Amino acid sequence: MADPLLQLTDVARTFDVSSPWLNRVLERKPRALLNAVDGVSLSIGRGETLGLVGESGCGKSTVARLIVGLHEPTRGTIRFDGVALTGVGATDGVDYRNARRGMQMIFQDPYASLNPRWRVADVIAEPIRALAPRTTKAEIDSRVAALLAQVGLAAADGIKYPHQFSGGQRQRISIARALSTQPRFLVCDEPTSALDVSVQAQVLNLMRDLQRRLGLTYLFISHNLAVVHHIADRVGVMYLGRIAELAPTRRLFGAPQHPYTRMLLAAVPDLAMSGRARTAVAGEVPNPLDPPTGCAFHPRCPYAADRCQREVPALKPARVGGEVACHAVDESRLESV
Amino acid sequence: MTAAAMPDPRPRSGPLLAVSNLCVEFPTRHGTLRAVHDVSFEIAPGEVLGVVGESGAGKSLTGAAVIGLIDPPGRIAGGEVRLDGRRIDNLPYETMRRIRGRQIGAVFQDPLTSLNPLYTIGRQLVETVRTHLPIAPAAARDRAIALLEEVGIPAAARRIDQYPHQFSGGMRQRVVIALALAASPKLIIADEPTTALDVSIQAQIIQLLKRLCRDHGTSVMLVTHDMGVIAETADRVAVMYAGRIVEVGPVADVIHRPAHPYTVGLMGSIPSIVEERERLTQIDGTMPRLDAIPKGCAFHPRCARAVERCRSDRPDLLAVGATRAACWLARG
Numbered sequence: 001m002a003d004p005l006l007q008l009t010d011v012a013r014t015f016d017v018s019s020p021w022l023n024r025v026l027e028r029k030p031r032a033l034l035n036a037v038d039g040v041s042l043s044i045g046r047g048e049t050l051g052l053v054g055e056s057g058c059g060k061s062t063v064a065r066l067i068v069g070l071h072e073p074t075r076g077t078i079r080f081d082g083v084a085l086t087g088v089g090a091t092d093g094v095d096y097r098n099a100r101r102g103m104q105m106i107f108q109d110p111y112a113s114l115n116p117r118w119r120v121a122d123v124i125a126e127p128i129r130a131l132a133p134r135t136t137k138a139e140i141d142s143r144v145a146a147l148l149a150q151v152g153l154a155a156a157d158g159i160k161y162p163h164q165f166s167g168g169q170r171q172r173i174s175i176a177r178a179l180s181t182q183p184r185f186l187v188c189d190e191p192t193s194a195l196d197v198s199v200q201a202q203v204l205n206l207m208r209d210l211q212r213r214l215g216l217t218y219l220f221i222s223h224n225l226a227v228v229h230h231i232a233d234r235v236g237v238m239y240l241g242r243i244a245e246l247a248p249t250r251r252l253f254g255a256p257q258h259p260y261t262r263m264l265l266a267a268v269p270d271l272a273m274s275g276r277a278r279t280a281v282a283g284e285v286p287n288p289l290d291p292p293t294g295c296a297f298h299p300r301c302p303y304a305a306d307r308c309q310r311e312v313p314a315l316k317p318a319r320v321g322g323e324v325a326c327h328a329v330d331e332s333r334l335e336s337v
Numbered sequence: 338m339t340a341a342a343m344p345d346p347r348p349r350s351g352p353l354l355a356v357s358n359l360c361v362e363f364p365t366r367h368g369t370l371r372a373v374h375d376v377s378f379e380i381a382p383g384e385v386l387g388v389v390g391e392s393g394a395g396k397s398l399t400g401a402a403v404i405g406l407i408d409p410p411g412r413i414a415g416g417e418v419r420l421d422g423r424r425i426d427n428l429p430y431e432t433m434r435r436i437r438g439r440q441i442g443a444v445f446q447d448p449l450t451s452l453n454p455l456y457t458i459g460r461q462l463v464e465t466v467r468t469h470l471p472i473a474p475a476a477a478r479d480r481a482i483a484l485l486e487e488v489g490i491p492a493a494a495r496r497i498d499q500y501p502h503q504f505s506g507g508m509r510q511r512v513v514i515a516l517a518l519a520a521s522p523k524l525i526i527a528d529e530p531t532t533a534l535d536v537s538i539q540a541q542i543i544q545l546l547k548r549l550c551r552d553h554g555t556s557v558m559l560v561t562h563d564m565g566v567i568a569e570t571a572d573r574v575a576v577m578y579a580g581r582i583v584e585v586g587p588v589a590d591v592i593h594r595p596a597h598p599y600t601v602g603l604m605g606s607i608p609s610i611v612e613e614r615e616r617l618t619q620i621d622g623t624m625p626r627l628d629a630i631p632k633g634c635a636f637h638p639r640c641a642r643a644v645e646r647c648r649s650d651r652p653d654l655l656a657v658g659a660t661r662a663a664c665w666l667a668r669g
Contacts, residue, residue: 055535196392198619199391224608226565264536267540269539271565
């Protein structure tokens with residue numbers, strides 16, 4: 001990508017999940033390190049939506065938190081709009097603050113992410129007050145009213161409290177808050193997972209409208225493949241802290257390459273195929289504290305060979321487009337779909 | 338069929354479960370709230386009935402009413418539940434307790450809270466088996482191991498002595514299913530059995546449920562918000578909205594040729610991995626609260642096609658093509 005808005009290069013994050021020091025000494029336990037994100041490289045173009053999918057514990061939410069700065073990466077570089085936020089050449093001056101202002105996050109649970117004791121207008125105004133403290137009250141009021149209208153709520157809703165709204169409306173409030181600093185980039189971590197399908201459709205339609213109108217770029221994280229298929233331009237599939245496959249949406253869903261992607265797609269119950277026989281999917285995600293050697297997917301993979309047990313596959317361009325991290329695909333051992 | 342299965346040779350006629358005009362109420366300070374309204378349906382032996390709806394539609398409460406697990410002050414305010422022709426909604430607590438587990442099994446959403454964390458799964462299985470069947474402890478343990486093998490737990494003879502926390506989410510849900518099957522019930526109420534699970538594990542559990550029903554001839558009432566799970570599993574589906582069934586029929590008809598505008602909107606709002614759409618169908622607004630259910634058809638404020646009659650009179654379920662729908666417009 002020529003000029004990506006966001007670029008992650010070999011980003012990793014390790015969490016120390018060891019027992020307390022005394023237990024380690026008495027029980028002779030070693031330190032336990034969890035590689036939540038283990039060398040993720042990706043870039044997101046301006047105005048694009050990148051979907052990130054994977055099962056619980058694959059590290060997709062950690063990637064979101066690393067990007068917005070809620071966690072510091074253990075290694076690697078995150079560049080936003082040409083400014084290095086972490087790693088080599090990281091700045092902490094005006095450029096850094098402007099870059100941080102350009103990104104906001106929408107969280108999964110609209111019941112937990114809004115302060116129940118604040119009026120909605122204050123919730124939405126907080127980022128403005130924090131990042132542009134010299135904004136006058138009149139200006140803030142008119143901005144809040146405009147933001148509420150933008151997400152389909154009434155300006156009069158500003159004096160209400162979060163509990164007076166339904167889940168879908170609360171997620172609209174979260175979106176209004178995220179938009180209050182006029183960001184260019186939104187990190188959306190499972191924004192519709194807590195919502196009913198009809199409400200999910202409202203929020204997804206709203207997000208698409210806002211993207212068109214404001215030229216936003218999204219990183220859209222979800223475990224729901226159908227939602228990602230609907231909203232994303234490109235999709236990355238994560239497995240145990242690494243990207244298994246990254247490709248344009250149509251290519252990923254039409255011709256999945258990585259055996260894990262194929263397995264995930266086969267497992268999705270779909271309305272159109274009522275009554276079809278399901279491909280059996282074996283095994284479970286291994287314990288991330290004790291990941292398998294080589295390719296982390298090899299114990300569940302029907303195409304695993306010796307090399308898969310020894311060597312971690314790198315993410316390489318695939319012949320059908322996109323990138324795949326799989327020895328079997330690389331060696332053409334897999335028939336193409 | 339394995340040793341765990343105890344076939345029931347009695348020929349049955351008529352539905353296994355017949356629910357008619359069921360109402361569930363919750364008395365509150367601000368008046369009585371009716372969460373389930375005049376719900377009637379039947380489940381044939383060996384049939385899987387899906388019950389779908391959004392949060393608050395009353396689908397879980399309907400399931401809880403069938404097994405007599407409505408928490409007070411909630412109560413069944415009207416209607417009947419019949420299992421194999423016998424009325425079970427007005428039985429004394431002790432009698433109902435014997436039916437629960439023996440004749441009707443239950444699988445709930447969260448496998449961790451369905452299991453006691455302080456007992457080994459073996460102890461929980463043996464307890465359930467011995468509560469309902471007159472067998473000796475050793476035989477009950479053999480049966481427990483056979484059950485675990487049947488639900489696909491590897492090394493069952495060893496894992497039977499482990500505690501719930503030593504199992505992964507998918508394996509725990511398998512244990513819960515084994516518990517539900519312990520006394521070979523005729524009916525299983527499965528309330529969101531796959532909602533807490535990852536998609537690949539969800540697929541395994543759906544397959545397991547389908548296989549067990551086929552092998553044992555067990556009927557299932559599958560309560561879920563996930564239309565995809567219903568499409569894969571159910572024979573018939575009932576769609577609930579604001580405490581009532583708005584449409585019921587064979588699964589393929591309800592999914593591909595829905596008659597009720599709510600079902601049409603619901604199907605259109607589900608994103609697909611096959612088809613590309615610029616926008617999803619949007620049903621504006623939200624389901625009404627229980628204390629403010631509109632007069633007439635409860636869906637009319639959100640219905641784009643509502644006419645005058647929808648605002649004043651409530652439609653009953655009537656046959657429309659292959660399904661039955663409660664809508665004035667659907668009947669032409």
